[in-house]
Amino acid sequence: MGAPFYPTSAFVVEKMLSLAGVRPGSIVYDLGCGDGAIVVAAARDYNATKVVGIEQRQRLCSIALRKTRHLRNVAIVNANYDDIDISEADVVTLYQSASENARLKLKLVDELREGARVVSHDFGIPGWRPTGYHVFKEGRRNQRVLVYVIGSGTPS
Numbered sequence: 001m002g003a004p005f006y007p008t009s010a011f012v013v014e015k016m017l018s019l020a021g022v023r024p025g026s027i028v029y030d031l032g033c034g035d036g037a038i039v040v041a042a043a044r045d046y047n048a049t050k051v052v053g054i055e056q057r058q059r060l061c062s063i064a065l066r067k068t069r070h071l072r073n074v075a076i077v078n079a080n081y082d083d084i085d086i087s088e089a090d091v092v093t094l095y096q097s098a099s100e101n102a103r104l105k106l107k108l109v110d111e112l113r114e115g116a117r118v119v120s121h122d123f124g125i126p127g128w129r130p131t132g133y134h135v136f137k138e139g140r141r142n143q144r145v146l147v148y149v150i151g152s153g154t155p156s
């Protein structure tokens with residue numbers, strides 16, 4: 001089961017997107033986009049060419065839609081991300097539990113091209129070797145950001 005809603009802070013969103021190398025030209029998918037914090041930053045601050053946020057909860061989708069209505073490069077999809085093809089993504093962002101990340105491995109490896117990046121907040125992807133493991137202090141909390149590159153230490 002996917003994680004309940006808990007938003008990534010602006011500070012960590014910025015770390016995730018810069019560590020994943022999001023830039024103009026990038027296509028970014030946020031699996032479980034919540035209220036759209038990552039989507040807004042990728043589209044507005046990083047000028048990604050296309051950003052897709054997928055969220056199963058209608059109420060959160062409405063908030064994300066409201067926050068992104070002025071951004072032409074964003075699509076918010078009210079769906080289970082299991083049902084959405086993510087193969088065009090250059091970067092996938094995740095803030096899910098370790099067990100959900102483990103379940104998602106097959107989808108990520110099946111659908112993403114070699115060299116695509118997966119960046120995960122707090123929870124690692126069991127059995128995968130990150131190319132980057134970063135810990136940031138935010139207030140009293142340690143925030144972890146893990147970066148993976150498909151085809152490099154990412155068995156399904």
Ligand SMILES: C[S@@+](CC[C@H](N)C(=O)[O-])C[C@H]1O[C@@H](n2cnc3c(N)ncnc32)[C@H](O)[C@@H]1O
Pocket residue numbers: 001002003004005006007008009030031032033034035036037038054055056057060079080081082094095096121
């Ligand atoms: C921890 S929140 C992260 C929200 C956002 N990505 C962020 O970092 O601010 C996880 C989100 O994933 C959504 N979610 C969980 N399972 C999902 C699924 N199978 N399909 C779509 N959304 C899902 C939840 O509703 C929740 O909003």
